[in-house]
Amino acid sequence: MKTTTIVVPCYNEAERLNPDRFLKVLQEDPGLSFLFVNDGSRDTTLQSLHALRDSEPARINVLDLERNSGKAEAVRRGILKAIEGPCAYVGYWDADLATPLEAIAEFCSILDGGGVDVVLGSRVCLLGRSIERKAWRHYIGRVFATCASLLLQLKVYDTQCGAKMFKNAPILRQVFGTPFKVNWTFDVEMIGRFLLLQHRTGEELATSWVEHPLREWADIKGSKIGVKDYLKGAFEYCTLFFHLRAARSRYLSYLTASEHSGNHTTPSP
Template structure:
């Protein structure tokens, strides 16, 4: 079970008509919009707020947050609340804490005070984005129930009334480009002050702790959402956040933003990027996999389950090992033991050679094997297998030995369960100098050179039938990648690195490795990312 998960809401009680949201059956608050206000007395458009509240559905509630204003802002806010007591509330912060913290405290108050709320968000007090855009945001949620956030985007298109000064527009585009690169997301407009979120446990986690940025907390929200998605194996942010092109937006006189603030924003962007790499939400900090780095994170299993059917590395390694297993000439009805079967894609592939028994220490891994339809499964330690002596015709261990503290004991145990003349086919990652965050996340103890692996095998009593390095031409790429990345700090969960590649490149890499698989039938290579060996239990 996940500690955090996006919660889907039902829209059965909602109906959208033109620009209004109609909520059936009750007058419960469904949408809370936080409006942070600091010294807004001169430009607060009270008439615009009043017009919106007169026509909006009772399910929409405005929460105006006075951020320690020193002018008459609080007085004006209270007057609005007095005229619309069922539609508008005021939260008064006695000292100025900045927009980010004012929004955060407003969101937390909204979630606490209106537990019926299904959506919460924030809007700039100058109403550069009219409140009348809110129903459009909600229609997007209705049309796309999987979304967790809808954010406003100021794109000047024909038929859209977007009035923005050229200087701010171009500075904003430069900042948005850097923000996109920093986040790794193709987001057009991070800073538009109009955003709505679906209420969920991950959202509460995002807002539970103060932001590190006073100015560009919008970016920090997306960064935290992205971090949570990785920690909890949730859908990628780019698939659940939607940029809604506004119908209207205008620069409002009296903006507190100055050109020099863009430099400050750039510095804050660097700080946000560094912080969110380490960030673990408070709700997760006592979980076993966070406290104990020897427990593999559940999201790593889920990521593996989702990717190993199609990702080039898993496919190429599986096809390489299958090619070597096929040439063992196993007897009909052979028993093949897959040690460390993981999430089951490999075990499923071996079934064409005989009856496969999958063994793994993790219940999370075995549960995913069952999803694939595998039934011959056993929970067990790779150094104490739950099988009798001489029961398997072949044993396959793809990138398993490096996970085990005592690799020699594991090899002796694997020889025990093999029949005399039975074969062990195994792969291990090569070269200690390639050690990185990927190894830490996957709980590796070591990487090997071929001579070291074969020496261990002979000590355990195996005969070496064949060995080679594999994935040879990709070694230079891996070296460069390791040089550009550092081992993660100890105060955050490490992440396995399976870099996303376009479909065409994924297909090309699979085909390229098929060529290497064919070549390895006839020759051995002196270097590569992996070591592959076929070992035999003496007869």
């Protein structure tokens, strides 16, 4: 049986965390485990996570970051810790469960089919799907997604959905081995890192990646994303253009520095 570890970044999630839903999906999938990353929360999130871990200590782990470093760093640190274990698949999922946990089984089934290394959740409004998203967020998201596709030179519909899974492969240590240059748009930077690293070896990312249209997704009350974040996203886009296009050789050296030094430890953010 192939095992899966899902990283769940958490920042001040005490009021929105739903322990019962996590425990329910663990009962349904014996190969699944969760790694919750407390990103310096100032409420009782850490206590809630410890209580959840105590209910399933063999399959729930908690990584506590003492100071708030942002979602990008929380995910990065979580993925690095997760791939130290024997899991076949690893991924990350938003703590508010805008994407239901039941979709994990669908992602795993795609990876099980062979020929696919990465599955990205995609919020596409199709007949038979339930995608509940505020109109203004949808349209701003479409503009950003178009810009991201142009930057990456990759036909990707939704870079920002908080549900992604990967086969546990050596390239993950390179992709997540160094801190991201951006925070809110780190998903785009992550994809860009895969592109740069796989281009070195002649691999074709587009043939081993799948965007999976979600059956269900909903804006959750209390979301921390607002208009200011989209403005930050525009600024971060310029940062990514510099690193991924204008100075890509220097950026690739940044990603592969640990290869030359032989040091695979997690650098400080």
